[in-house]
Amino acid sequence: MKSKAQPKSGFSFADSERVERILSQYPDKKSATLPLLHLAQSQEGYISSSVIDTIADLADCHPSVVMDCVSFYTMLYTKPQGRHTIQVCQTLSCSLNGADSMVDHVRDKYEIEPGGTTADDRFTLMKVECLGSCGTAPVVQVNNDYHEGLSLEEFDQLLESLE
Amino acid sequence: MSAFKPVLTQHIHQQDCHTLPFYQSEGGYSALEKVLTMDPEDVIDVVKNSNLRGRGGAGFPAGIKWGFLPKDMVKPTYLINNADESEPGTFKDRLLINKAPHQMLEGMLIAAYAIRCNLAFIYIRGEFYKEAEVLEKVLSEAYAANLLGKNILGSKYDLDVIVHRGAGAYICGEETALIESLEGKRGCPRLKPPFPALEGYLKCPTIVNNVETLSNLPHIINQGAEWFRSIGPEKGPGPKLYCVSGCVNSPGVFEEPMGTSLKKLIYENAGGIKNGNQLKAVLPGGSSSAILTAEEAVVLNMDFDSLMDAKTMLGSAGIIVMDDTVDMVQACLNIARFYAHESCGQCTPCREGTTWLVKMLTRMVQGGGTAGDIKMLYEITDNIGGLIDFSKGSFGKTICPFGEAVAWPVRSFVEKFEAEFINYIPQQETVA
Ligand SMILES: Cc1cc2nc3c(=O)[nH]c(=O)nc-3n(C[C@H](O)[C@H](O)[C@H](O)COP(=O)(O)O)c2cc1C
Numbered sequence: 001m002k003s004k005a006q007p008k009s010g011f012s013f014a015d016s017e018r019v020e021r022i023l024s025q026y027p028d029k030k031s032a033t034l035p036l037l038h039l040a041q042s043q044e045g046y047i048s049s050s051v052i053d054t055i056a057d058l059a060d061c062h063p064s065v066v067m068d069c070v071s072f073y074t075m076l077y078t079k080p081q082g083r084h085t086i087q088v089c090q091t092l093s094c095s096l097n098g099a100d101s102m103v104d105h106v107r108d109k110y111e112i113e114p115g116g117t118t119a120d121d122r123f124t125l126m127k128v129e130c131l132g133s134c135g136t137a138p139v140v141q142v143n144n145d146y147h148e149g150l151s152l153e154e155f156d157q158l159l160e161s162l163e
Numbered sequence: 164m165s166a167f168k169p170v171l172t173q174h175i176h177q178q179d180c181h182t183l184p185f186y187q188s189e190g191g192y193s194a195l196e197k198v199l200t201m202d203p204e205d206v207i208d209v210v211k212n213s214n215l216r217g218r219g220g221a222g223f224p225a226g227i228k229w230g231f232l233p234k235d236m237v238k239p240t241y242l243i244n245n246a247d248e249s250e251p252g253t254f255k256d257r258l259l260i261n262k263a264p265h266q267m268l269e270g271m272l273i274a275a276y277a278i279r280c281n282l283a284f285i286y287i288r289g290e291f292y293k294e295a296e297v298l299e300k301v302l303s304e305a306y307a308a309n310l311l312g313k314n315i316l317g318s319k320y321d322l323d324v325i326v327h328r329g330a331g332a333y334i335c336g337e338e339t340a341l342i343e344s345l346e347g348k349r350g351c352p353r354l355k356p357p358f359p360a361l362e363g364y365l366k367c368p369t370i371v372n373n374v375e376t377l378s379n380l381p382h383i384i385n386q387g388a389e390w391f392r393s394i395g396p397e398k399g400p401g402p403k404l405y406c407v408s409g410c411v412n413s414p415g416v417f418e419e420p421m422g423t424s425l426k427k428l429i430y431e432n433a434g435g436i437k438n439g440n441q442l443k444a445v446l447p448g449g450s451s452s453a454i455l456t457a458e459e460a461v462v463l464n465m466d467f468d469s470l471m472d473a474k475t476m477l478g479s480a481g482i483i484v485m486d487d488t489v490d491m492v493q494a495c496l497n498i499a500r501f502y503a504h505e506s507c508g509q510c511t512p513c514r515e516g517t518t519w520l521v522k523m524l525t526r527m528v529q530g531g532g533t534a535g536d537i538k539m540l541y542e543i544t545d546n547i548g549g550l551i552d553f554s555k556g557s558f559g560k561t562i563c564p565f566g567e568a569v570a571w572p573v574r575s576f577v578e579k580f581e582a583e584f585i586n587y588i589p590q591q592e593t594v595a
């Protein structure tokens with residue numbers, strides 16, 4: 001295959017058709033950077049340096065440009081995460097509705113600090129800012145899914161249900 | 164007086180309201196059909212006449228913004244639908260995307276046609292993963308029905324729409340940061356001018372409008388500018404989505420006319436204060452607006468000019484309600500921490516100032532307040548956002564309005580609840 005989605009570095013996109021589609025949509029290749037980063041992260045779980053090289057190649061720019069972009073966004077991870085990333089909103093409306101005790105709960109029960117991952121790679125705990133769903137506070141996002149208006153008990157059950 | 168009937172959210176409780184067949188069964192895309200037979204300039208005139216003002220935060224008149232585009236058309240023009248919805252306290256665009264996505268898309272088509280744009284983007288915050296999926300489905304329905312793509316409904320007009328996901332950065336809601344982000348860069352705002360209407364995405368003329376702003380357009384086309392102006396205050400009229408959250412019994416998104424009283428929204432729509440507590444304070448327009456005391460809040464109407472007169476703003480209409488159990492210094496720290504985390508870091512006053520605010524407020528709540536703290540809080544907010552004098556507009560100590568967006572609320576907390584801040588300063592310190 002001579003597709004550019006299969007470059008010299010260690011990483012290659014599984015869905016090269018999708019990559020071509022993304023690249024051809026935009027009037028310039030650099031605009032495809034974020035969509036490609038999302039796609040790579042959904043495949044690999046995080047953005048490794050070979051992902052960066054691959055995307056720099058595809059977007060026709062220097063890897064440092066892609067790296068600079070990656071470091072700006074909180075949803076792009078530069079190291080492997082647990083199987084479930086528990087993102088607890090800590091902004092005002094959630095904080096007024098019990099978000100702080102949810103962070104404490106995970107911290108105490110699974111012995112991880114925000115930013116940390118459990119030894120068995122089950123959970124990564126993150127404190128995040130307003131998730132745009134303040135009317136159903138407190139809000140927790142686990143990977144891509146929102147869980148809204150949870151009581152502490154429901155939150156605990158949710159955690160228990162995640163393998 | 165006839166009671167107000169929801170416009171933007173009239174169908175959200177019906178099954179399948181997000182689908183194309185449902186939308187078309189309710190007359191959807193008839194405004195588009197009408198627009199496709201009109202001269203684009205005439206469409207802009209209708210929107211100008213409606214006095215529709217932007218729902219994303221700044222409240223700029225939509226038709227006037229479109230009128231700033233260059234007339235020569237040497238470069239392509241782009242439309243960006245701002246679905247970043249990142250202002251704390253705001254959760255209305257998510258509702259419109261989930262429950263009325265075709266209304267929004269029809270609004271995009273109308274705007275795009277009016278500004279002669281053939282490629283438009285929906286920039287949606289990365290956390291809204293499910294919503295991005297909804298939008299992808301909506302776009303494929305629209306392409307299949309020739310509502311997008313080439314020669315739309317036989318009109319010779321072409322439009323493509325791309326859903327572009329952000330990746331977790333509040334500042335990317337600011338239009339120039341959004342454009343940088345779309346170009347594959349860090350979301351660092353650009354100095355204005357040039358305004359995006361002249362130099363935006365890829366240095367081409369670009370119009371950025373909010374989801375809710377665009378969602379109003381089909382109704383303005385169908386029912387006319389005069390009808391729109393008759394809803395609420397004439398200078399900033401229309402149906403409005405208010406988001407009420409915090410210490411209320413029934414938080415949610417409520418559609419009422421522009422200019423609805425804050426008291427009604429809190430006590431009737433949102434069911435009043437939780438746990439039988441008393442109202443203490445309200446942030447009326449997201450966390451970037453200046454705070455109102457209970458006494459100020461209950462007499463105000465929610466529209467651009469009333470709130471400006473009260474030295475705060477309508478912003479994104481994210482109403483955050485605080486009751487009398489809330490510690491205002493802690494709440495202020497929560498907000499300051501948000502801004503310190505979200506500053507893009509380009510401007511020293513913003514980057515350093517927000518970090519200082521967090522350090523100081525943290526020290527205060529931990530019992531280490533000192534005599535000079537209050538004065539210092541005023542100084543820092545002045546440094547970030549300038550003197551707060553609304554009659555003079557923006558102050559420009561920073562590249563983008565984020566500076567004011569942190570300075571205003573923090574300063575207003577200290578001004579209006581100074582006693583609580585003083586309480587955090589140990590006695591021996593205040594005497595010294
Ligand atoms: C710090 C900051 C954050 C913003 N966040 C948003 C946002 O999340 N959504 C939005 O529509 N507008 C946001 N805006 C306003 C945009 O810059 C822009 O004015 C708006 O999208 C224009 O659309 P409108 O005229 O239809 O309101 C923000 C502005 C600033 C300064």
Ligand code: SF4
Nearest residue numbers: 507509510513561563
């Ligand atoms: S004011 Fe703050 S957010 Fe805006 S450009 Fe300056 S540093 Fe960035």
Ligand code: FES
Nearest residue numbers: 089094131133134
């Ligand atoms: S404050 Fe938590 S979702 Fe907005």
